[in-house]
Amino acid sequence: MRLLTTQAMPQMRAHAHANLGRLVTPRHYPSMREHGSELVWGADNDCFQGLDAQRWRAMLDSVAAARDRGRLVFCTVPDAVGDARATAELFKVHAHELETRGLPLGYVLQDGQERVPIPWERLAAVFVGGSDDFKLGADARELVGEAKRRGLWAHMGRVNSDQRARYAHAIGCDSVDGTSHTTWRDRYLDRRLEQLASLDRQLELAA
16 A cells, blocks of 8 residues: 655655655645656645635646656546535536646545446546545445446545544555655655555565
């Protein structure tokens, strides 16, 4: 499982690790020219902080223009935090903006998702958002499983603890992110990467 962090390439190189990936946002998307072909990364819409549509579109243009996209696994379509029905409406409005740029669509799962259809055929990934109750509940777990059966990438946001990381790994997520790994990089980043590597090794041994 990869840990996607919001940081520039010098910091990425300083903490180089097989489980490390990158997450760019409308408020933080430094140079994308250095992405190697093996770097796993994604682009988030930052709607948790409130969508800045102008910055979001500027970021999409930069992502689309990147010389080497590496392993770009998703770009999240704008969503409404904690509201699956409103998220579905935003998808109808904005999904084409990614598709016309040739970018892989990430759909953010939210509270109430069990009552709202998911446009699976248009997606490259699902991003588990929403409240803690939803994120850790049966519906999110089943939707991650369905995404994996369909060959899609699965990502969980706001993973800042050992317990949350273990849970995301256990239900089949391919990647996670969490602000603690950037805000307190020296304290948490390397430790989390080693935890994820250990979880991957345990899974391989159990296979």
